[in-house]
Amino acid sequence: MAQAVKSTYPEVKMAIGPDIENWFYYDFDFWEVEFKEENLKEIEKKMKNIIKQNQKFEKYSLPVAEAVKALKAKWEIYKVEMAEDLVKTGETEISFYRNVTQQWAETFVDMCRGPHVEKSLDIDENAFKLDKIAWAYWKWDSDKIMLTRIYGFAFESREALDEHIRLLEEAKKRDHRVLGKKLKLFAFSDKVGLGLPLWMPNWAMLWKQVEDFWKEAHEKNGYDFVRTPHIGNKTLWETSGHWGFYADSMYPPMEVGQNLEEVNAWIKAKESETFLLKPMNCPFHVEIYNEEPKSYREFPLRWCETGTVYRFEKKWQLSWLTRVRWFTQDDAHIMCRKDQVEEELKRVVNFILYIYESFWFDKNTVKVYLSLRDPNNKSKYAGNDEGWDLTQTVLEKIAKEMKLDYTAEEWEAAFYGPKLDFKLKDVLGREWQCSTLQFDFNLPERFDMTFVNDKWEHERPYMLHRALFGSFERFIGLLIEHYAWAFPVWLAPEQVKIVPVSDVFLSYADEVYSELRKVWIRVKIDDSTDSLNKKVRNAEMQKIPYILVIWEKEVNEKTVAIRNYKTKEQSEAKIAEFVTLILEEIKNKR
């Protein structure tokens, strides 16, 4: 693709072009040309031509100085910068790939680590597709120039490409962005701001069901609830270290007291404060811990909170519900003794699996990643060897014992502790980080958390940070796609729609309505003047689990004609029978 672009627009400067799962992209600086999505066709055509020429990919290396010189000669300013960056990391040679035609003419050179196919005919010209263009900052840095990114996907065969496109279509049908708009789930308002969705009634009801379930499950699992504010004094974030290493993702400070006049300097000094929106809940839970001395007898402490956090994601990184600026973590911190670590970990893993099961996520859709520290560079981590060795060993032991489909990754641990991440695959096989389970050796040190052990000594507790959904927004976004909005009855915002065929049957419809409301079924009557067909179609479009049609027969026999959205079955039952049926379904979370 880079060759095709470069041959069409010789002035183009090439930046980076990696492959990502199922996808590839390349970032270009089109210089003075305005490249548009409709130009993709032309590039695709040229790519097919290049493939047909059966060009060879030849690798060669140059000493760094020569490589930089060669790149400068071609005015490839971004490649020059990358080469110079490589020098800093200690590289002495840089590799290139040269494309040559069968006539041994060089057509294209690119600095690249590789590997590449041997020859262009190894690529099936019918098995790739350019998808779209997007904007991307050079080196992800908003202070730098904005480049044009071309996205595409490539497969080993036409069949695989077709299958992928079919799955894409399938995903579109389930896409929570499309469904969200259609089903009045959420609203975005310019006045409120980007990445700050407003949850409309249908959505908020779905949220409530998920949240009620979550709270009940936590109460049953021996958690206590806590509640903490969305802002904290800057001192808190300095102590926690977030202001040092996380400020980029935080909303800017609110400076209080700056408008007081100079004459009242002493008042100003007294009143001046700086507040920050919280990007995480942890420091608040730590402050609650530190409110009172703790004894080893009180452990384990399991404190949970549906904590809404604010992170200032860059505009171009926002992605509907999966990446927003306000989201709610289903957070918890477990403080325990060393001898409780294994038991607590097992409980959390079991809890995570219980959650997936409750929402009917197949075990095969769960992939687990175990992040360990770099064994050769221990000094860059918080905590001590004893803590790391214990937690890493126990994490791996449990992953094995519980037969998790896990991959261990050294060097992947954050500086504060090792972790287990649980990712869910969506219809397209994309993985979404949901549950996480992380040890934290950093905050206990920074906030000097201690407890009195059975020898009356001060000891540092083990602190385990965990989330099951990850965030409510993301998890519910996944749920919508997972169920394609055809929710199990217990989750459905509207569970039953009563459709009287005409106004004559309205009073019986009211009777059915009352019976259902008595047991708090979420039901509505469609008393519009629409035709029966239209009413049924409307209810089906909203994927309401049960439609109850009321005609003369139903009124006479005190029954309801039931249409089940999911099975498409139609049946007839007494009101009481239907109530029993639906309550059973709600109870089983089916």
Place this chain on the structure above:
Amino acid sequence: MAQAVKSTYPEVKMAIGPDIENWFYYDFDFWEVEFKEENLKEIEKKMKNIIKQNQKFEKYSLPVAEAVKALKAKWEIYKVEMAEDLVKTGETEISFYRNVTQQWAETFVDMCRGPHVEKSLDIDENAFKLDKIAWAYWKWDSDKIMLTRIYGFAFESREALDEHIRLLEEAKKRDHRVLGKKLKLFAFSDKVGLGLPLWMPNWAMLWKQVEDFWKEAHEKNGYDFVRTPHIGNKTLWETSGHWGFYADSMYPPMEVGQNLEEVNAWIKAKESETFLLKPMNCPFHVEIYNEEPKSYREFPLRWCETGTVYRFEKKWQLSWLTRVRWFTQDDAHIMCRKDQVEEELKRVVNFILYIYESFWFDKNTVKVYLSLRDPNNKSKYAGNDEGWDLTQTVLEKIAKEMKLDYTAEEWEAAFYGPKLDFKLKDVLGREWQCSTLQFDFNLPERFDMTFVNDKWEHERPYMLHRALFGSFERFIGLLIEHYAWAFPVWLAPEQVKIVPVSDVFLSYADEVYSELRKVWIRVKIDDSTDSLNKKVRNAEMQKIPYILVIWEKEVNEKTVAIRNYKTKEQSEAKIAEFVTLILEEIKNKR
């Protein structure tokens, strides 16, 4: 008191000194003197002396110019400012009170509207008490000087004073600030910030019970839930008008994108945004309303949210839970047609009364205020005559029909609409604003809210803003004092404490625990090594509704020995019997 102060400290400048229910205070500028709480005794003594002199209070008036001159002669700079303010409001004469002894000597003059008693012996020298000193800004303005305020209370008789002091003691026992600390309800952290309490497990459980109750009641009452973020773009608050007239109570803006370099001016312009923490939820609900066109058939819309808001109360205005900087309103907005106004109002009033009843607030503790507009100054209000006339009439009609103990107050309405406020009296007879029910003619205009009526015309909906608790924090604070922490079982964070007399009985204690947990009773076992007496005392100090003592007899007979905290009764029952008993109590919310 002012005379006593002035005669002791001649340099003192007097500011204002009003009476408030049961209390009085006077603000002084003590000039270069440091006045301390221990000096109150001296002032009290002097006051008793003055009373004994049987001074007369003589009123006289002066034309404004002369009054100012007289005050200037006495260097009463604050009185001068007040007199000048009065001129601006059109006053032409200003009244004074002069105190004279029986020898007709003038002892003291103060500018005052009155009325006063005739002579000082009308005051019972044993029926008043100076209580404390505090700081107060002149004219409540933090840019102005800080004055010293002396608080006291006065009654018609010694008996009334004693009764008041007894009630004060009673209130202290129930004081949620004291109880809160003792019962580990909430923590205040300097690092987090003033007025930002952290809710600890016991409290958060209480919150959860109240919130679950609230949500269930709203679902049953035909409300839909919505969810909105805690920040919004400045544009939103400019449109709503809050940025214009409410900015003083808002946290300062978060300026995004200000750190981008000049070279990227166009990116800076694109990325620059200003966000504000929400002091109210209304504009968000309005934005959800405006997301889609509305038809008259959809009304009434009832949208509720437990919306956490942030208001920057001044430091010296903060008061534990009753005045904090983050609090959660149990907010709802009802949008309806004109012909639905009366019905919707009735529903809300009934809902409010149902809430009070559910928490056992006596009807006599509820006082209602009806705020109407100034009939002579209609132009300063949003909306039109039709809207005001209708809503004011209906509000009063319903207040009468439903036999509310209400007071109508003209001029008290906010500019955006008339309202009914419900205040609850605490043990001391202090009134706390809880429920409110307000029409809003302002936001529908500012955001141009409309619906299509049955004639296919655009019409403005009626918008009703209401809260039942007012804020969760304040309501729960009142609940704690109301129940003196001896909560009905359904609310109690911990419902049952099992106290095995020795370790030998632990396994039976576990059995009882499991039986109770099966029906989700919030129960804990006290397995400490404390003595029986100490265990029981600890549980009673925490006011846990039921203590189950386990001895040999209980193990053998499979029973539990029950101590009821509230009735102090002791009884014996089979485990299953106790379960039935407590579940019944929970169900009845007793």
